[in-house]
Amino acid sequence: xxxxxxxxxxxxxxxxxxxxxxxxxxxxxxxxxxxxxxxxxxxxxxxxxxxxxxxxxxxxxxxxxxxxxxxxxxxxxxxxxxxxxxxxxxxxxxxxxxxxxxxxxxxxxxxxxxxxxxxxxxxxxxxxxxxxxxxxxxxxxxxxxxxxxxxxxxxxxxxxxxxxxxxxxxxxxxxxxxxxxxxxxxxxxxxxxxxxxxxxxxxxxxxxxxxxxxxxxxxxxxxxxxxxxxxxxxxxxxxxxxxxxxxxxxxxxxxxxxxxxxxxxxxxxxxxxxxxxxxxxxxxxxxxxxxxxxxxxxxxxxxxxxxxxxxxxxxxxxxxxxxxxxxxxxxxxxxxxxxxxxxxxxxxxxxxxxxxxxxxxxxxxxxxxxxxxxxxxxxxxx
Amino acid sequence: xxxxxxxxxxxxxxxxxxxxxxxxxxxxxxxxxxxxxxxxxxxxxxxxxxxxxxxxxxxxxxxxxxxxxxxxxxxxxxxxxxxxxxxxxxxxxxxxxxxxxxxxxxxxxxxxxxxxxxxxxxxxxxxxxxxxxxxxxxxxxxxxxxxxxxxxxxxxxxxxxxxxxxxxxxxxxxxxxxxxxxxxxxxxxxxxxxxxxxxxxxxxxxxxxxxxxxxxxxxxxxxxxxxxxxxxxxxxxxxxxxxxxxxxxxxxxxxxxxxxxxxxxxxxxxxxxxxxxxxxxxxxxxxxxxxxxxxxxxxxxxxxxxxxxxxxxxxxxxxxxxxxxxxxxxxxxxxxxxxxxxxxxxxxxxxxxxxxxxxxxxxxxxxxxxxxxxxxxxxxxx
Ligand SMILES: CC(C)[C@H](C(=O)O)[C@@H](O)C(=O)O
Ligand SMILES: CC(C)[C@H](C(=O)O)[C@@H](O)C(=O)O
Numbered sequence: 001x002x003x004x005x006x007x008x009x010x011x012x013x014x015x016x017x018x019x020x021x022x023x024x025x026x027x028x029x030x031x032x033x034x035x036x037x038x039x040x041x042x043x044x045x046x047x048x049x050x051x052x053x054x055x056x057x058x059x060x061x062x063x064x065x066x067x068x069x070x071x072x073x074x075x076x077x078x079x080x081x082x083x084x085x086x087x088x089x090x091x092x093x094x095x096x097x098x099x100x101x102x103x104x105x106x107x108x109x110x111x112x113x114x115x116x117x118x119x120x121x122x123x124x125x126x127x128x129x130x131x132x133x134x135x136x137x138x139x140x141x142x143x144x145x146x147x148x149x150x151x152x153x154x155x156x157x158x159x160x161x162x163x164x165x166x167x168x169x170x171x172x173x174x175x176x177x178x179x180x181x182x183x184x185x186x187x188x189x190x191x192x193x194x195x196x197x198x199x200x201x202x203x204x205x206x207x208x209x210x211x212x213x214x215x216x217x218x219x220x221x222x223x224x225x226x227x228x229x230x231x232x233x234x235x236x237x238x239x240x241x242x243x244x245x246x247x248x249x250x251x252x253x254x255x256x257x258x259x260x261x262x263x264x265x266x267x268x269x270x271x272x273x274x275x276x277x278x279x280x281x282x283x284x285x286x287x288x289x290x291x292x293x294x295x296x297x298x299x300x301x302x303x304x305x306x307x308x309x310x311x312x313x314x315x316x317x318x319x320x321x322x323x324x325x326x327x328x329x330x331x332x333x334x335x336x337x338x339x340x341x342x343x344x345x346x347x348x349x350x351x352x353x354x355x356x357x358x359x360x361x362x363x364x365x366x367x368x369x370x371x372x373x374x375x376x377x378x379x380x381x382x
Numbered sequence: 383x384x385x386x387x388x389x390x391x392x393x394x395x396x397x398x399x400x401x402x403x404x405x406x407x408x409x410x411x412x413x414x415x416x417x418x419x420x421x422x423x424x425x426x427x428x429x430x431x432x433x434x435x436x437x438x439x440x441x442x443x444x445x446x447x448x449x450x451x452x453x454x455x456x457x458x459x460x461x462x463x464x465x466x467x468x469x470x471x472x473x474x475x476x477x478x479x480x481x482x483x484x485x486x487x488x489x490x491x492x493x494x495x496x497x498x499x500x501x502x503x504x505x506x507x508x509x510x511x512x513x514x515x516x517x518x519x520x521x522x523x524x525x526x527x528x529x530x531x532x533x534x535x536x537x538x539x540x541x542x543x544x545x546x547x548x549x550x551x552x553x554x555x556x557x558x559x560x561x562x563x564x565x566x567x568x569x570x571x572x573x574x575x576x577x578x579x580x581x582x583x584x585x586x587x588x589x590x591x592x593x594x595x596x597x598x599x600x601x602x603x604x605x606x607x608x609x610x611x612x613x614x615x616x617x618x619x620x621x622x623x624x625x626x627x628x629x630x631x632x633x634x635x636x637x638x639x640x641x642x643x644x645x646x647x648x649x650x651x652x653x654x655x656x657x658x659x660x661x662x663x664x665x666x667x668x669x670x671x672x673x674x675x676x677x678x679x680x681x682x683x684x685x686x687x688x689x690x691x692x693x694x695x696x697x698x699x700x701x702x703x704x705x706x707x708x709x710x711x712x713x714x715x716x717x718x719x720x721x722x723x724x725x726x727x728x729x730x731x732x733x734x735x736x737x738x739x740x741x742x743x744x745x746x747x748x749x750x751x752x753x754x755x756x757x758x759x760x761x762x763x764x
Pocket of ligand 1: 096099100274601602670
């Protein structure tokens with residue numbers, strides 16, 4: 001079997017701290033299960049690299065990364081102490097740009113963020129049905145509101161007009177919606193294998209064991225809304241076993257708080273997905289536990305990228321107190337993804353997921369530092 | 383004193399039912415306090431009008447409405463039983479269009495949606511600090527994502543590209559942000575009058591008794607984000623007594639669930655405001671209680687429009703069980719707004735608000751029908 005290679009980019013702030021625990025877990029798994037796994041650590045993209053070189057990563061960064069099977073990223077961005085005049089400051093739009101460059105450069109057109117409230121995670125909602133939350137939010141990751149097109153006319157004057165353009169193509173819309181239906185089927189199959197089931201009603205009253213909900217704002221943003229609606233209906237015809245549902249983004253946010261347990265798979269455009277996945281992260285217990293996967297499902301030449309949903313948290317960086325749980329869940333998800341080619345990696349991913357979930361369930365809410373959590377998980381793995 | 387005139391547009395679904403209770407309350411207040419108040423009821427905009435005339439409202443609708451001091455709107459939209467082949471169906475984008483036409487036609491550039499969790503309202507969050515939620519979300523209501531520009535190239539083919547354009551002007555950005563700072567000051571003054579106070583820290587560490595938080599997504603949608611950021615900083619310089627804060631829309635949604643009690647005034651663009659106000663409505667106890675005010679603060683010739691945040695709820699329409707609370711809070715807010723010219727109207731608005739709030743607090747969670755709630759509030763007013 002060919003060796004699987006991972007590019008590790010710890011980044012800024014708490015990134016290197018949580019990545020260190022992920023690497024320890026990878027070492028334990030590799031040694032114990034003789035995994036054909038190796039990794040290379042990169043000092044970029046990062047704030048420090050920018051300070052030294054005037055750019056967040058080298059010009060050939062994507063070429064270098066392309067040689068790997070996956071990228072494991074810590075966190076980017078270092079606003080630092082804003083009052084320190086000697087501090088090298090960068091706007092977010094600069095320090096976070098590498099994230100968007102990787103997503104676009106490697107055509108990671110799927111961003112997957114599952115939401116489940118695991119035992120031990122913080123429950124923000126009053127209703128105890130929150131324990132039943134089990135959804136997968138799938139974000140279109142390649143276009144839409146994130147095309148960075150537009151401009152500023154008469155900039156800086158009282159007559160200024162800023163234009164921000166959103167672009168949606170049939171091609172990207174179709175592939176993300178189809179991916180959503182495929183995932184819905186896979187999730188239903190998994191539930192059947194686990195002797196579980198969920199019921200969803202279609203609009204014409206039939207019962208299905210999975211559902212895809214598409215998000216638009218078609219009553220106000222028509223061109224995007226009509227394209228998404230039409231493509232959704234077309235693709236749905238190929239999946240009569242999957243119930244379909246349509247929510248406007250404002251109503252969806254409301255229902256994520258009022259009845260999130262009613263959702264199965266949710267497909268949303270880039271910005272709406274960004275918003276809904278942050279909400280979904282809270283539903284799962286907050287940023288401390290939420291993984292994020294930027295996937296290219298159809299081109300094995302291009303690496304997918306795995307990052308926790310949280311940021312670099314400069315306020316607690318350097319203190320060794322960041323919670324590595326989200327990073328470890330992310331690492332587990334990466335192994336499962338890589339395991340599509342090598343079943344032993346998939347098993348390692350499941351083991352890591354289970355160890356982190358067991359650790360979370362056993363913590364009884366006490367605050368533990370980064371290393372302590374890493375130790376506990378490594379011990380469960382060993 | 384000149385008579386204040388209200389155009390009442392009950393609309394569709396539960397709209398006429400909840401409006402009926404608002405009218406009863408207005409009658410009690412008018413008779414008891416000799417208010418110079420009159421109203422005219424319009425059968426449009428509505429689904430029924432569209433069915434008969436092929437349009438949701440007459441061509442001169444805005445001209446007719448312009449003669450009034452305010453518009454009190456029930457709810458629009460009637461998806462009806464989708465399986466009934468005889469049903470006259472309209473897409474949302476058609477039946478809800480009059481809302482957007484009024485907002486644009488009367489330059490109602492402010493949409494105000496307060497969020498407070500009043501006693502008796504449903505608490506969705508587990509943390510009891512939810513009882514301290516007291517924020518005002520101010521939505522830019524005249525442009526941005528809602529300009530309805532763009533189109534579909536190669537529509538219906540596999541090569542389709544849909545474009546959706548967002549436009550932001552200095553003029554509309556400046557006025558909505560300035561309005562936010564003014565409201566922050568007024569809220570702080572009101573708290574002082576009530577012997578209450580709240581503390582917010584500015585970025586350079588000073589303490590203020592009010593705050594404005596501006597929402598962008600400047601790390602990904604740059605042109606809009608940069609304009610909003612620059613104008614926010616300019617306007618803030620005129621209000622050194624108000625603390626300033628910046629949130630990205632994804633983080634803001636998260637914090638609305640994690641720590642909504644930390645917000646005071648929030649200013650957001652049209653679509654982001656749409657999303658955040660739906661979340662804010664949930665924080666206040668849900669759609670059953672949330673008012674929405676579409677205001678033109680600077681042109682007394684153009685009427686403002688008041689509507690509950692909820693929709694026409696076709697699933698429960700005609701049963702007399704819709705909760706009129708949101709409609710009654712909306713009516714109270716309308717009277718307060720009209721009271722800028724006539725202090726007795728403002729007092730009537732406060733009385734109505736208090737009666738509805740007292741009724742809400744006294745309900746002990748039992749389900750009551752529309753009329754019962756209206757009766758109870760009228761009795762408190764009488
Ligand atoms: C950092 C930012 C550009 C990014 C995004 O908006 O996609 C982040 O919010 C995320 O969700 O991964
Ligand atoms: C009905 C719809 C067009 C409207 C909006 O998006 O503004 C509604 O959601 C609202 O918030 O008033």
